[in-house]
Amino acid sequence: MEKIIILGTGPAGLTAAIYLARANMKPIVIEGDQPGGQLTLTTEVENFPGFVEGVMGPELMDNMRKQAERFGAEFKRGWVTSADLSKRPFTLQVDGLGKVQTESLILSTGASAKLLQIPGEKENIGRGVSTCATCDGFFFRGKKVIIVGGGDSAMEEANFLTKFANEVVIVHRRNELRASKIMQDRARENKKISWQLDKTPTEVLSGDKGVTGLKVKNNATGEQEVIETNGIFVAIGHKPNTGFLDGQINTDKTGYIVVTPGTTETNIPGVFACGDVQDKKYRQAITAAGTGCMAALDTERYLEGSAVQDWSKTL
Template identity: 75%
Template sequence: MSAYQTIIIGTGPAGLTAAIYLARANLNPLVIEGPEPGGQLTTTTEVENFPGFPEGIMGPELMDNMRKQAERFGAQFRSGWVNSVDMSERPFKLAVEGLGELTAESLIISTGASAKYLGIPGEKESVGRGVSTCATCDGFFFRGKKIIVVGGGDSAMEEAHFLTKFASEVVLVHRRGELRASKIMQDRARGNPKISWSLNRTPLEVESGPLGVTGLKVRNNETGEEETIATDGLFVAIGHTPNTRFLGGQLETDETGYLIVKPGSTETNVPGVFACGDVQDNKYRQAISAAGTGCMAALDCERFLENAEEALGV
């Protein structure tokens, strides 16, 4: 059994920033990488809104640079899948596939949230080539182009409205005839002259060519007929799922599964366990805000360990 002062679960901007800060504090954190090291940014081509890169930077390159920075100060990285965590007492016990059982005096949860996809042919293959789940990340690349937004909730209305800043036209596709979005969000979208509507349409397939997405094949649920809506980009806005299942309900969450932290901190309801990044943020979901909470989690964790040592008289 391997023992650590701090284990960070997840390697997106939040987890890597936490690793940089903790490693610089000589706490030698262990960072456990899951099957998608680097998080959602590894599926993004160019990142233009992360401060410090006036010409932009590729998402995978940004994550690789952050990892190298953490390694430079002594952070350790191991690949594995965390099957379960026992938080009933300290040290916490982690069962990690491929690594066995690990223990830690403190934990930082930065496992992020996975965007929900439609699960139709051509979709996953076109991620980063016209298919996106983040308007604020990728909207700029579709200036003057036609875009489709799929979804019927508040997030879809918000994404569609935001994308009209760049696109020549935004078509909102929803499989039902009625929207789930709040009235105020619907009214805002319906009042935008750049937004057109294609309701009661079920997405069937993402069509693409050598340069990326070219259209979305849909079925008219009223007539059963199929048609292709031409587009240069497809934004899927049907929600996110926070990656918290492995925690077994030991940490407090909101009604949608996001971890709850104490206001002004990254502390969860279990002392010594901290949460940062998209796993506790269902509002902003940006690389820079995730990195900021990663810094907060590292500082909170460092103080916790110092106070624990003082209490034990170490």
């Protein structure tokens, strides 16, 4: 029986671990197959406060982990396959650990960016391929970049990137965009944005210094073309990592966990959610860390109140 289990080791989960460990709550942190979350795929982080010259993503996450361990947080490697949240203690089935029970649970499992699944893509993440314009746009000042996608987020990121890049090319596999009319209009009015519609990406091309181009298939003619570029931003959506919960937690229509506004409380008392698994709007390391702090404080108060309630029943 554990008092607190945290699922996930991104900025949200590690911040929660730091706060709870400092409060002597002895949190157990279960890390999956990508310890450190999406920041481990990022080369340099320049927008996390406190690092004047920037910091490498893996280094930032490693430091946060060491800070949590310093205060007594315990880390265990495993993959949660199922959860029973119908009663306390909550029960988790974890590959590598077996059955684990806990009085409270913090969900910080994040959201995974959807990728194109084409040759050269994964190998060049952090070398010109990115899934976050606000994170990496600065590195492409004065360069040419490609946005792949046709939804609102793709239009928003394309407009954002024009603050840095000289040219932004929107590549979409259909002739029509899924984005709302207002978002399309904003993009079409931006003189730095050009269009390559009805083109399907087939391969990311790269050299010694990173991405050099995107190979696409012209869907009308079937011919292969190469669009030269310094960077490729994939903006085809994110998928929150909540499959193992099997519908026990309230989510919105896209799968993001719904929390009580101003808190990290879910519909199940004792279960809290923080980071990208409940945030589809900002998706930044600093906002994730902020909600991790909130989850730690919410959990601590919940357990203190629960202990008082249990104690009163024995009178």
